Amino acid sequence: MSTSDTDGTEVEPLSAQERTWLSIASRADINGWLHLKIRGGPFERGFQHGYLVAAEYAEARRVYEALTFQTLGMEYSFFVDQACKYHRPVIERVAPDLLEEMRGIAAGLTKAGVPATLNEIIGWNAYEELTGYWWPTVAQNFSSIPATAGAMAKSHCSAFIATGSSTVDGDIVLGHQSFTEFWNGQFMNMILDVEPDDGCRMVMQACPGWIASMTDFWVTSAGLVVAETTIVGFAGYDIQKVPEYIRARKACQRASDIDEWISLLEAGNNGGYANMWLVGDIKTNEIAKYEQGLKYQSFAKKTDGWYFGDNVPDDPRIRNLECADTGYNDVRQQTGARRTRWPQLLSQYDGAIDTSAGQTILSDTFDVYLMRVNPSSRTICAHYDIDPMEYVSDPNGVWNVPFFPGGSVDGKVTTSTMARNMSLSAIFGRANGAPFDADEFLRVHPQWNWQQGYLKSRPHQPWTVFNG
Numbered sequence: 001m002s003t004s005d006t007d008g009t010e011v012e013p014l015s016a017q018e019r020t021w022l023s024i025a026s027r028a029d030i031n032g033w034l035h036l037k038i039r040g041g042p043f044e045r046g047f048q049h050g051y052l053v054a055a056e057y058a059e060a061r062r063v064y065e066a067l068t069f070q071t072l073g074m075e076y077s078f079f080v081d082q083a084c085k086y087h088r089p090v091i092e093r094v095a096p097d098l099l100e101e102m103r104g105i106a107a108g109l110t111k112a113g114v115p116a117t118l119n120e121i122i123g124w125n126a127y128e129e130l131t132g133y134w135w136p137t138v139a140q141n142f143s144s145i146p147a148t149a150g151a152m153a154k155s156h157c158s159a160f161i162a163t164g165s166s167t168v169d170g171d172i173v174l175g176h177q178s179f180t181e182f183w184n185g186q187f188m189n190m191i192l193d194v195e196p197d198d199g200c201r202m203v204m205q206a207c208p209g210w211i212a213s214m215t216d217f218w219v220t221s222a223g224l225v226v227a228e229t230t231i232v233g234f235a236g237y238d239i240q241k242v243p244e245y246i247r248a249r250k251a252c253q254r255a256s257d258i259d260e261w262i263s264l265l266e267a268g269n270n271g272g273y274a275n276m277w278l279v280g281d282i283k284t285n286e287i288a289k290y291e292q293g294l295k296y297q298s299f300a301k302k303t304d305g306w307y308f309g310d311n312v313p314d315d316p317r318i319r320n321l322e323c324a325d326t327g328y329n330d331v332r333q334q335t336g337a338r339r340t341r342w343p344q345l346l347s348q349y350d351g352a353i354d355t356s357a358g359q360t361i362l363s364d365t366f367d368v369y370l371m372r373v374n375p376s377s378r379t380i381c382a383h384y385d386i387d388p389m390e391y392v393s394d395p396n397g398v399w400n401v402p403f404f405p406g407g408s409v410d411g412k413v414t415t416s417t418m419a420r421n422m423s424l425s426a427i428f429g430r431a432n433g434a435p436f437d438a439d440e441f442l443r444v445h446p447q448w449n450w451q452q453g454y455l456k457s458r459p460h461q462p463w464t465v466f467n468g
Contacts (some may be wrong), residue, residue, distance in 0.1 A: 201221040
């Protein structure tokens with residue numbers, strides 16, 4: 001006998017098999033985070049995922065559907081259709097297990113009273129890539145105004161990795177925070193622990209319904225720790241090749257060392273979600289920096305020192321031939337400012353970097369343009385929402401709009417010791433703990449009132465350790 005969900009949707013009772021699947025999964029809500037553990041075969045773990053986060057996925061989809069139209073002028077369903085047209089055949093060919101996992105997510109959502117199809121879950125996972133990388137290459141076909149190359153490829157993260165003499169114990173420390181529009185970053189509050197029946201166990205930050213991290217922050221049972229920072233202003237996309245969310249997931253699930261991880265990430269590179277990746281191997285204390293454009297890549301690794309990511313590529317070929325408006329030398333821009341601030345901070349803490357120092361580093365609000373503590377778009381912990389932007393005027397720069405509701409939405413740190421136990425420390429909300437009051441923000445800045453009903457507050461939360 002079926003029952004009705006709160007919105008009237010008929011919900012069929014769980015089968016004995018589905019109850020068995022769910023008995024080995026778990027969900028906990030901790031300090032703003034949704035901690036989800038799933039395990040088993042592709043469909044089985046996907047079903048667990050979808051069933052246990054159905055309400056959160058439904059709300060995220062409601063917001064994305066409304067604000068995709070507001071920000072791009074195209075319906076959310078358009079991008080779902082394009083993902084199925086282009087991405088589904090590729091996934092069927094190169095990652096049938098991940099396609100089956102997404103099929104399971106759709107089935108779990110549906111059984112929980114949130115009807116979803118496989119195609120919708122593919123579109124959900126493809127959203128960042130299609131809106132940010134594919135859409136600028138075809139927008140002129142739908143618009144009467146010219147598209148700006150790289151206009152949608154925004155800055156999304158800030159990160160560092162350190163090892164050897166730079167850390168307290170000589171082991172690896174990895175720190176990362178996500179920068180994004182608040183309306184979508186508010187849903188990136190899931191710590192997803194995936195234990196597949198084939199390949200490595202992975203703990204990652206994600207969003208309900210995603211099969212890859214995409215923020216990105218990963219710990220794998222092969223001893224790899226992984227983060228990235230988006231390459232700003234990147235232009236270039238090959239629709240025939242393999243989506244980044246598939247390549248990144250395969251790399252983390254299959255790789256046993258840094259070189260293998262890079263090889264898997266590069267296989268079928270389509271230019272989607274172009275990033276500077278920071279990767280560490282806790283088995284060897286080796287760290288690496290991998291900048292991945294579509295045409296050009298650069299790779300470096302070492303066992304002593306640190307690397308950082310600030311959204312602007314170091315490789316002159318990627319920066320000048322595949323990107324526009326990177327802000328590389330402009331300390332008025334968040335990229336140029338953070339590129340200047342990161343070495344200062346890492347040098348200051350050199351030899352003393354541990355979990356606590358990593359949290360402090362991610363919380364930094366020193367403005368190198370004004371040479372004082374000044375939470376703003378230019379600081380390591382970004383505060384676009386309180387920045388009047390009186391010093392910048394480039395319309396193609398990253399969110400160069402006064403009081404833009406975006407910036408830091410989280411912070412994560414892990415170390416070799418923590419990673420051996422599949423653990424990490426994380427804070428949801430701004431990395432320095434500063435709260436965001438959506439109602440007050442919209443009252444003071446009514447130019448953003450079209451986000452009313454979609455933009456959510458994020459109160460102060462403590463740093464929390466998630467154990468494997």
